[in-house]
Amino acid sequence: MRGLPFDYATRNLGRSPGRLAGALVGSTLVTLLVIASASFIRGMGASLDPPAGNSNVIFLGAGSEESVERSEIRMQAADVVGTISGLRTRLGQPFISPEVHIGLAVRTDPAVPEGRLTPLRGVRPSAFLVHSEVQITEGRAPVAGANELLVGGLVSGQLGVPDARLGLGEVLHIDGREWRIVGRMRAPRTVIDAEIWIPLTDLQVIAQRDNLSCVIATLVPGEADITDAEILAAQRLDLELAVMTESEYYATLSRFYAPVRAMVLATALLVALGGILGGLNTMVAAFASRVREVGTLQVIGYPRRAIILSFLQESWIISSCGALVAGALGWAVLDGVAVRFSMGAFGLIVDAPVLAIGVGAGLGLGLLGALPPTIHCLRLPVGQALKS
Amino acid sequence: MIGIECRALTKKFMKGETTITPLDSLDLVIEPGSFLALMGPSGSGKTTLLNLIAGIDRPTSGELLVDGLDIAHLSRSRLARWRAEKVGYIFQLYHLVPVLTAYENVELPLLIHPLSRKERHARVQRALELAGIADRHDHYPRQLSGGQEQRVAIARAIVADPPLLLADEPTGDLDRESSTAILKLLRKLSEDLGKTLLVVTHDIATTDYAQATLHLEKGRLVTEPGEEQRHA
Ligand SMILES: Nc1ncnc2c1ncn2[C@@H]1O[C@H](COP(=O)(O)OP(=O)(O)O)[C@@H](O)[C@H]1O
Numbered sequence: 001m002r003g004l005p006f007d008y009a010t011r012n013l014g015r016s017p018g019r020l021a022g023a024l025v026g027s028t029l030v031t032l033l034v035i036a037s038a039s040f041i042r043g044m045g046a047s048l049d050p051p052a053g054n055s056n057v058i059f060l061g062a063g064s065e066e067s068v069e070r071s072e073i074r075m076q077a078a079d080v081v082g083t084i085s086g087l088r089t090r091l092g093q094p095f096i097s098p099e100v101h102i103g104l105a106v107r108t109d110p111a112v113p114e115g116r117l118t119p120l121r122g123v124r125p126s127a128f129l130v131h132s133e134v135q136i137t138e139g140r141a142p143v144a145g146a147n148e149l150l151v152g153g154l155v156s157g158q159l160g161v162p163d164a165r166l167g168l169g170e171v172l173h174i175d176g177r178e179w180r181i182v183g184r185m186r187a188p189r190t191v192i193d194a195e196i197w198i199p200l201t202d203l204q205v206i207a208q209r210d211n212l213s214c215v216i217a218t219l220v221p222g223e224a225d226i227t228d229a230e231i232l233a234a235q236r237l238d239l240e241l242a243v244m245t246e247s248e249y250y251a252t253l254s255r256f257y258a259p260v261r262a263m264v265l266a267t268a269l270l271v272a273l274g275g276i277l278g279g280l281n282t283m284v285a286a287f288a289s290r291v292r293e294v295g296t297l298q299v300i301g302y303p304r305r306a307i308i309l310s311f312l313q314e315s316w317i318i319s320s321c322g323a324l325v326a327g328a329l330g331w332a333v334l335d336g337v338a339v340r341f342s343m344g345a346f347g348l349i350v351d352a353p354v355l356a357i358g359v360g361a362g363l364g365l366g367l368l369g370a371l372p373p374t375i376h377c378l379r380l381p382v383g384q385a386l387k388s
Numbered sequence: 389m390i391g392i393e394c395r396a397l398t399k400k401f402m403k404g405e406t407t408i409t410p411l412d413s414l415d416l417v418i419e420p421g422s423f424l425a426l427m428g429p430s431g432s433g434k435t436t437l438l439n440l441i442a443g444i445d446r447p448t449s450g451e452l453l454v455d456g457l458d459i460a461h462l463s464r465s466r467l468a469r470w471r472a473e474k475v476g477y478i479f480q481l482y483h484l485v486p487v488l489t490a491y492e493n494v495e496l497p498l499l500i501h502p503l504s505r506k507e508r509h510a511r512v513q514r515a516l517e518l519a520g521i522a523d524r525h526d527h528y529p530r531q532l533s534g535g536q537e538q539r540v541a542i543a544r545a546i547v548a549d550p551p552l553l554l555a556d557e558p559t560g561d562l563d564r565e566s567s568t569a570i571l572k573l574l575r576k577l578s579e580d581l582g583k584t585l586l587v588v589t590h591d592i593a594t595t596d597y598a599q600a601t602l603h604l605e606k607g608r609l610v611t612e613p614g615e616e617q618r619h620a
């Protein structure tokens with residue numbers, strides 16, 4: 001005794017191009033939708049994860065631990081932080097980065113009245129020591145007093161312009177003045193990727209402030225830890241400093257955005273679910289309409305498991321093709337795409353886990369789309385099946 | 389050749405509160421190799437009887453021996469295997485698989501059996517020729533007339549060489565000319581190949597081709613085959 005040959009499944013597909021095309025497009029779309037949802041959730045999550053393996057501590061204004069944009073500390077704090085022993089140094093330069101974080105309207109076109117709120121970070125060159133995940137991919141770091149900018153990889157998506165518009169030498173309008181882009185940087189999967197960096201003093205002028213948002217310092221593990229930083233903050237109560245590790249800071253940030261993330265997650269799940277249900281509906285209808293074929297095969301003498309197997313093969317051929325196409329498409333098109341979020345942006349991430357989820361959903365759809373309707377067909381008494 | 393014995397064969401269906409009894413304690417013996425026509429008003433239980441004999445459905449009570457085998461008590465998978473070997477079923481509406489060619493439709497029952505491709509080809513060819521439809525082997529069902537479709541369906545029913553052929557109103561959807569051709573073909577299968585044939589029909593002409601005619605009414609045989617005038 002043998003079952004239905006593999007041919008039976010492939011022929012059934014090949015001979016009804018309309019149905020094949022419909023099913024293929026459907027399963028591709030569903031898989032793509034799931035990949036998009038997963039890459040969205042993953043990208044958003046990753047941007048709020050701390051950079052791996054870093055021993056940075058952040059000094060913020062006490063009471064502003066949840067938002068560096070609201071934090072204000074005195075300039076003097078940078079020098080005080082320098083007194084911690086066990087700070088990392090290179091060529092005598094300590095890893096201390098005094099920074100101003102602020103969201104300002106950035107215009108690509110001066111004629112447009114409203115710019116887009118974009119995260120700006122005022123930095124000194126030491127910022128590149130502290131934020132080792134930042135890589136200047138083109139050009140150089142901006143020099144103070146020359147109206148120069150360094151632009152992150154997701155800023156074009158954030159501003160809604162093609163990336164070429166932010167090439168070296170291009171101009172952006174901030175605070176009624178022209179700023180020239182002299183460098184491009186990447187810090188994938190971090191909030192920095194969506195930022196524009198400006199020399200610290202320039203940003204202080206724009207923002208009309210003479211203080212800092214935070215000071216970030218890198219400790220040498222084993223020589224200093226967060227306790228040393230906390231002791232310093234406690235000794236200098238006059239500076240009103242709060243201190244936390246960068247990991248803690250990101251964890252706080254994550255908690256702050258948790259409700260938003262939950263909403264995003266729910267939305268993404270709903271979208272994916274909608275797609276899956278739609279795809280399922282089509283597939284179930286397609287298989288359920290083959291009641292008579294199932295009845296005929298049974299009369300001919302095919303055992304039920306042979307029929308189930310053949311229908312599953314058919315459905316899996318489609319869904320694995322769809323999953324493959326969607327996976328390739330998702331990886332090629334979606335990976336790294338900027339999504340505006342809050343004041344900044346994050347990049348979609350299509351990596352192995354995301355692809356696995358998408359392809360798994362696609363294949364699951366193949367199983368769910370074919371199995372219940374086939375079983376339904378088989379449950380029907382053969383005589384009734386043939387009459388329908 | 390295959391014979392059939394029914395004793396007190398009963399089939400009931402529950403429809404909500406009411407019980408329908410399409411077959412009511414039916415006694416019937418079909419000799420091996422005979423060609424019987426089965427007539428009766430619509431709803432008299434003809435299809436029900438055919439489905440029981442084919443092992444598609446199970447009797448509620450009574451005995452049913454096909455070729456001496458009590459098929460009512462076989463498991464579903466054993467029954468499927470048995471059907472693949474012993475029964476060819478011909479439907480009023482042909483039930484060809486629309487995406488397969490005539491050839492592929494006829495080949496379908498052979499794929500269950502361990503046969504070489506060459507052997508399969510020879511058998512499909514022979515069945516198509518016997519059914520007089522070999523010239524249309526590469527046509528799809530939608531490209532065939534009703535009569536031609538039924539020929540393909542008959543080829544499919546005989547291709548695995550089952551000793552028992554069951555046909556449920558095989559000419560019910562055909563014009564007179566095609567009907568006559570199909571009936572002649574069925575008689576040839578009975579005479580030349582010794583198949584046992586049970587043909588449900590509304591078409592009085594069928595009785596001209598069959599050896600005897602059974603009349604079913606409300607789930608009972610009203611006259612034993614042979615007792616009645618064949619040309620009634
Ligand atoms: N699966 C079923 N469920 C319920 N009733 C059925 C079923 N199959 C047949 N019947 C009933 O049994 C009776 C006989 O049906 P059938 O054998 O198809 O008649 P015939 O083929 O002689 O026209 C009819 O009343 C029909 O409605």
Ligand SMILES: [Mg+2]
Nearest residue numbers: 434435436556
């Ligand atoms: Mg009937």
